[in-house]
Amino acid sequence: MPQRTTTVFNKTGLHARPAATFAKMAGASGHAITIAKDGAAPIDASSILGLMGAGLSCGDAVTLTGDEGSESILDELVTMLESDLDAVSA
Amino acid sequence: MSVETSSATLTGIGVGRSCAVAPVAFVHAAPKAPANEAAPADVDATLSATQDAFDAVAASLQARADAASGNLAEVLQATALMASDISLHGDVKNRISAGTGPATAVTEAVAGFAAMFEAAGGYLAERVTDLNSVRDRVVARLLGADEPGLTLTERSIVAAEDLSPADTATLDLDLVAGIVTELGGPTGHTAIIAGQLGIPCLVRVTGILGVPEGSLVAVDAASGIVTIDPDAALQDAYAARAEAEAALAADTAPGATSDGHAIQLLANIGTPADAVRAVAAHAEGVGLFRTEVLFLDATEAPTAEGQAATYKEAIDALAGRKLVVRTIDAGADKPLAFATQTDEENPALGVRGFRLARTLPELIDTQVTALGTVADETVWAMAPMIATPSEARDFASRARAAGIGKVGVMVEVPAAALRAEAILNEVDFVSLGTNDLAQYTMATDRLRGELADLLSPWQPAVLELVRATAQAGLKLGKPVGVCGESASDPLMALVLTGLGITSLSMSPGALPAVRYAIRHHTQAQCEAIAQAVLSQDEAGPARDAALAKVDPDVREALGL
Numbered sequence: 001m002p003q004r005t006t007t008v009f010n011k012t013g014l015h016a017r018p019a020a021t022f023a024k025m026a027g028a029s030g031h032a033i034t035i036a037k038d039g040a041a042p043i044d045a046s047s048i049l050g051l052m053g054a055g056l057s058c059g060d061a062v063t064l065t066g067d068e069g070s071e072s073i074l075d076e077l078v079t080m081l082e083s084d085l086d087a088v089s090a
Numbered sequence: 091m092s093v094e095t096s097s098a099t100l101t102g103i104g105v106g107r108s109c110a111v112a113p114v115a116f117v118h119a120a121p122k123a124p125a126n127e128a129a130p131a132d133v134d135a136t137l138s139a140t141q142d143a144f145d146a147v148a149a150s151l152q153a154r155a156d157a158a159s160g161n162l163a164e165v166l167q168a169t170a171l172m173a174s175d176i177s178l179h180g181d182v183k184n185r186i187s188a189g190t191g192p193a194t195a196v197t198e199a200v201a202g203f204a205a206m207f208e209a210a211g212g213y214l215a216e217r218v219t220d221l222n223s224v225r226d227r228v229v230a231r232l233l234g235a236d237e238p239g240l241t242l243t244e245r246s247i248v249a250a251e252d253l254s255p256a257d258t259a260t261l262d263l264d265l266v267a268g269i270v271t272e273l274g275g276p277t278g279h280t281a282i283i284a285g286q287l288g289i290p291c292l293v294r295v296t297g298i299l300g301v302p303e304g305s306l307v308a309v310d311a312a313s314g315i316v317t318i319d320p321d322a323a324l325q326d327a328y329a330a331r332a333e334a335e336a337a338l339a340a341d342t343a344p345g346a347t348s349d350g351h352a353i354q355l356l357a358n359i360g361t362p363a364d365a366v367r368a369v370a371a372h373a374e375g376v377g378l379f380r381t382e383v384l385f386l387d388a389t390e391a392p393t394a395e396g397q398a399a400t401y402k403e404a405i406d407a408l409a410g411r412k413l414v415v416r417t418i419d420a421g422a423d424k425p426l427a428f429a430t431q432t433d434e435e436n437p438a439l440g441v442r443g444f445r446l447a448r449t450l451p452e453l454i455d456t457q458v459t460a461l462g463t464v465a466d467e468t469v470w471a472m473a474p475m476i477a478t479p480s481e482a483r484d485f486a487s488r489a490r491a492a493g494i495g496k497v498g499v500m501v502e503v504p505a506a507a508l509r510a511e512a513i514l515n516e517v518d519f520v521s522l523g524t525n526d527l528a529q530y531t532m533a534t535d536r537l538r539g540e541l542a543d544l545l546s547p548w549q550p551a552v553l554e555l556v557r558a559t560a561q562a563g564l565k566l567g568k569p570v571g572v573c574g575e576s577a578s579d580p581l582m583a584l585v586l587t588g589l590g591i592t593s594l595s596m597s598p599g600a601l602p603a604v605r606y607a608i609r610h611h612t613q614a615q616c617e618a619i620a621q622a623v624l625s626q627d628e629a630g631p632a633r634d635a636a637l638a639k640v641d642p643d644v645r646e647a648l649g650l
Contacts, residue, residue, distance in 0.1 A: 009389075020168040023175075047177040048168065049221075052214055053206045082389070 002071045004064045006078045013057040022080060023048040031070035033077070036063045045077070098318045102270070102295030104311035105281040108335060109328045110247065110290050111308040111320060112267035114301055117250035117257055120226030120238035127191030137183060140192045143231040144182075147224060148173035162258070169220045169254070173228070178203065193229045200225040216275055223254030242266070247307050249298045253280045268309045270298050270316055288339075292316060334647055338602040342372035345594070345605055347587065351613040354593035355601055356412070358573060362403035365413075368598050375412030375468070377521065377595020378573035379404060381457070385418055390428045391453065397460035405464060412468055414521065414573075414595070416500065417457050417485075419443050419474040438529065438536075443475025444485055444499075455488060462492030470496035472521055477503040482516040500573075502526035507555035510562035510570075517568075521595070522559055524574030528552045546629035547576040553585065553623060553632070560590035571595060580607035580648055581636055587613070588620030603648050610644045 010018050026033045027046030034042035035051070038061045043050040045064065056062065062081065066074050130136035148170050155166035172178065178199055185195035204221055207214040226238050239257060240248065242265040250257065252273040258280055269284050274293040284291030290311035301307065301318055308320035308328055317324060345355035356377030357368035368376055384392050384400060405413055420426050421434075421442020434440035447454045454473075461471055473485040476499040489497040498519035501507050506520075507527065514520060524547055529536045531552050534544040547553075556572070563570030571593035576582045578600035584607055586594060594604060611619075619639045626632040637650060644650070 017164050017168060020164075020171050023171055044177060047175050048171040049175045049203050050177045052217065053203060053210070055210050055214070 002066050002074055004074045004078045006062060006081050008056050008058055008060045008062060009082045010084060011058050014051050019048050019051040023051055026077060029073040031066050031073055033066045033070060097320050100295050100297045100316040102292040102314050104314035105284060105291040108288060108290045109310040109331055110267040111325050111328050112245050112247045113304050114249050114307045115240060115242060115246040116303055117240040117248060121230050121233050121235045123193035123197045123229055127194045129189040129191060130186055133187060136186055136192050140182060143228045144173055144179060146231060147227040169224060172221055173224045193232045196225055196228050219252050219254045223257060247309055270295050270309060272296060272298055338606050341605055344374055345608055347608055347611055347613045349612040353587050353608055355605055356593055356595035357598045358595050362400060362407055365404045365407035371598035371601055373598055373601060375408060377414050377571055377593055379413060379415045381416060382419055385420060385426055388428060394456050394460040397457060398464045401461050402464040410468060414470045414472060415461055417454060417473045444473040444481060445475055458489045458492040462494050465494050467495055470498060472498040472500055474500045475502060476500060477505045479512040479516050482513045486517050501559050504531050504555055507559045510559040514562050514566050514568050519569040521571040521573045522556055524572060524576040527555060531555060547582060548629035548632045550624060550626055550632050557589045564590045569593060580604050581650055583607055584611055584616050585620045585623050585636055588616030607644055610641050
């Protein structure tokens with residue numbers, strides 16, 4: 001299964017708005033994608049509540065795992081995590 | 091507010107400074123799940139009815155998000171996503187399948203997520219309001235009740251235990267005179283949105299739900315006080331205050347003294363979105379676009395194309411208004427991730443601002459090239475941390491080669507202020523960064539709180555350098571602006587006008603008060619104020635001297 005590892009860049013972590021952007025993109029892809037903080041159980045990447053509850057903060061190492069054929073969406077999600085999400089829509 | 095009143099009062103935390111008087115209207119509590127809700131008779135039918143309720147709530151929230159704009163739209167969008175969240179649906183489904191009634195299942199599942207958010211505290215804890223509004227809407231649908239909300243028929247103070255953004259979105263905002271909640275926090279969405287709408291908002295007001303519906307209440311965000319059945323004197327006082335605030339905000343004419351001497355009133359921005367806000371605040375343009383945000387968060391040097399797109403966005407947002415772009419102001423104190431720099435022992439005095447051209451010339455050249463490709467006649471460019479005329483000449487030739495029409499430099503280093511005429515001979519304009527100018531003039535670190543008195547913008551030595559720079563501009567007929575914090579103080583704005591400054595750039599929120607102060611003085615009065623300030627030896631007496639010469643009505647209106 002395709003997998004990517006990256007670090008959350010956004011200064012305020014994945015709070016409501018960035019989490020919404022991220023969950024929306026993951027959900028719209030139609031692929032089953034999970035995100036796991038280092039050492040924690042994976043959570044559904046399309047769940048805004050799961051993402052917010054996971055408390056992903058700036059600098060956290062995360063692993064994204066997807067199903068068959070999800071490589072390109074994983075890359076897009078990684079790009080999103082590595083960008084300044086607050087600035088994108090601010 | 092010092093008006094005596096015999097009426098009953100409640101206190102809370104005010105957001106903003108405005109006040110209002112109107113009858114109170116309550117947003118009624120949403121229906122709750124019945125205490126002993128029966129187990130579902132037909133699990134499959136219940137599951138599908140529950141899913142329908144979630145879908146309907148998500149769709150109605152999404153529709154409201156589409157109809158809203160800005161911050162509110164984003165909040166509603168996130169709330170809609172919560173209503174369609176598969177983790178939440180899964181949790182509810184498990185509970186219903188195990189024999190829990192649907193309204194109870196939704197309530198319990200939401201409580202689980204809410205507990206998690208509350209444990210996290212801070213920002214997440216305040217999102218619990220959004221989550222609970224999803225619960226209330228879904229439960230109302232499951233119980234066959236209307237979605238909770240409030241239909242206003244007259245201008246009212248809206249009161250509730252707590253108001254979710256979704257609740258706020260159902261309100262006819264033209265009829266909302268103010269908002270009072272028993273719960274909530276000053277950084278919650280309702281408070282933020284009330285702030286944007288410019289209506290008074292008070293949170294954590296215990297007892298507001300006990301006030302009889304329709305009672306006249308006076309709310310004052312500045313003092314955090316709610317007065318029930320206010321007397322005539324208090325009503326008049328609040329009305330006068332509201333009128334003064336409205337008058338201040340309604341004046342959107344270009345900045346000028348009462349005798350018609352123009353002082354451009356501009357905004358400081360950091361992003362193209364700020365430019366939109368600057369226009370909304372009736373700024374005549376942007377006097378300082380801090381471009382650092384493009385660089386400081388970047389992991390590699392931003393491309394010319396990427397930068398050009400950002401500049402273009404700001405230019406378009408300003409629709410023909412002036413845009414002064416400051417080239418990158420980074421250095422050892424504001425490090426760049428993509429360019430390794432040696433640690434400096436004294437970063438404020440090191441390789442920062444335009445001095446980066448010595449170590450990373452391509453950074454400056456890429457930036458002016460990017461700006462040059464999209465610049466029209468509204469675009470001015472300036473470089474920070476210039477000390478000598480040759481540095482000014484170097485920047486001017488790079489920027490002009492890139493096709494930028496108006497080039498200038500910041501005056502933040504005393505050397506540049508002292509030799510302002512020589513600097514101005516090289517460029518079209520200068521802009522004073524009063525914060526750094528004070529730091530360098532007074533040899534005082536901006537981060538040392540215990541030395542704050544030395545950094546006062548009222549230090550006569552700093553103002554002497556402002557005067558010297560302004561006079562050089564007047565002599566050569568070139569604009570000299572101020573884009574530091576000084577410009578946002580209405581009293582200081584009068585002094586700067588009197589010293590011969592031609593534009594003031596500040597945070598958009600400061601514009602109305604500065605505009606008002608300048609509008610109510612002649613140029614000669616401003617000059618007299620500046621003269622009085624420069625005749626003092628210390629910062630405190632310098633400010634007192636200015637205040638003594640200000641029009642008493644302006645002093646009263648602005649609370650100076």
